[in-house]
Amino acid sequence: MTPRTTDEALHRLLRDGQTRAAAIDPAHARLWEAVAAATEGGKRFRPALVTAAHDALGGTSPEAAATVGAAVELLHTAFVIHDDVIDGDDVRRGRLNVSGTFTSRTLAAGAGPDEAAGLGRAAGILAGDLALAAAIRAVATCGAATDVTHRVLDLFDAALHTTAAGELADVRFALHLDPASLSASLAMEEQKTSAYSFALPLQVGAVLAGADEPTVARLGEAGLMLGVAFQLVDDLIGVFGDPAQTGKSVTSDLRSRKQTPLLVHATSTPEWEEIRTYVGRDLTEVELGEAQRLLTTCGSRDFVDELAGTHLARASSLLDEIGISADVIPVVAACLPARAAEGVAA
Incomplete structure (x- = not known):
């Protein structure tokens, strides 16, 4: 059956993957089941941006847009799974992630903690690889014209390279070999999140609709602005959020x-010498509260909040200039401002 929505397309891709996995052996089938479980619980705004851009620009390929939207969601799933392995996190959205699930199962089977954690990491790496391969295959077989499919694949490839660069920069910055400037930190966030979460969906939706290259380029610029705003809000949630609502560690x-x-x-403020004592180690609830207080009183929390607003306003202006803001901004509003309101305690 031809998918008409991104959810239908995603379910078909997951079902096809499950069929191939089950034909190999039960253990591999369980790995694919973990991939499918990792797609659950998200807001699906990335595929929504694909179809919103496609429809707003008069596209006539809804089936291809749905399939490519599902591919973007699988790409996101791959990055999330790998990101958790890199960060050593076993929980995502308030439940065990792929690595955590396999670690827990292996512990229950009698393995030691180190061995179980090693298998969990391996499962996370492999599951992310499977999701990534499925995403690219979905684009290649989306049914669009050959030249359009090649252009979409080029955009996926560029997003992959950019996101990998941002992820590596994030890990390198965490080593504190050199202090990161604000511009370098923002560039990292643009690479790590903006390229694939916002610029890519908007641009591939436009390409599938037959938009010209200047429009595709401007949508990419708007997507980068949106992505930075989103990541800045996510950074606030990562320190000030309510884990019960966000499923994200603070x-x-x-x-x-x-x-x-x-x-x-915060490093540029007088409070940094005290703040730094809460960085790089596990914190008690009281210590976390003190770190949150200091990051608020030093002005860093307000600075990031205002910076997110500036980027969002710039993105809205670009979309207005293109003439599609009325169609696309509601999709963005459903994810970014809502996350800020629901996830970050006042």
């Missing part, structure tokens, strides 16, 4: 010493 960024714009800004 100590991971501090523990791993991530040089996010929030912490980079």
Whole structure:
């Protein structure tokens, strides 16, 4: 059956993967089941941006847009799974992620903690690889014209390279070999999140609709602005959020010493000498509260919040100039401002 929505397309891709996995052996089938489980619980705004851009620009390829939208969601799933392995996190969205699930099962089977954790990491790496391969295959077989498919694949390839560069920069910055400037920290966030979460969906939706290259380029610029705004809000949630609502740890960024714009800004304030004592280690609830208080009183929290607003306004202006803001901005509003309101305690 031809998929008409991104959810239908994603379900078909997951079902096809499950069929191939089950034909190999039960253990591999369980790995693919973990991939499928990792796609659950998200807001699906990335595929929604694909179809919103396609429809707003008068596209006539809804089936291809649905399939490519599902591919973007699988790409996101791959990055999330790998990101958790890199960060050493076993929980995502309030439940065990792929690595955590396999670690837990292996512990229950009698393995030691180190061996179980090693298998969990391996499962995470392999599951992410499977999701990535499925995403690219979905684009290649989306049914669009050959030249259009090649252009979409080029955009996916560029997003992959950019995101990998941003992820590596994030890990390198956390080593604190050199202090990160605010511009370098923002560039890292643009690479790590903006390229594939916002610029890619908007651009491939436009390409599938037959838009000209200047429009595709401007949508890419708007997507980068949106992505930085989104990531800045996510950074706030990563320290000030309510895990019960967000499913996201509020100590991971501090523990791993991530040089996010929030912490980079804090290094320029008089409070930094005290704040730094709460960075790079596990925190008690009381210590976390004190770190949150200091990051608020030093002005870093407000600085990041205002910076997110500036980027969002710039993106809205670009979309207005293209003439599609009325169609696309509601999709963005459903993910970014809502996350800020629901996930970050006042």
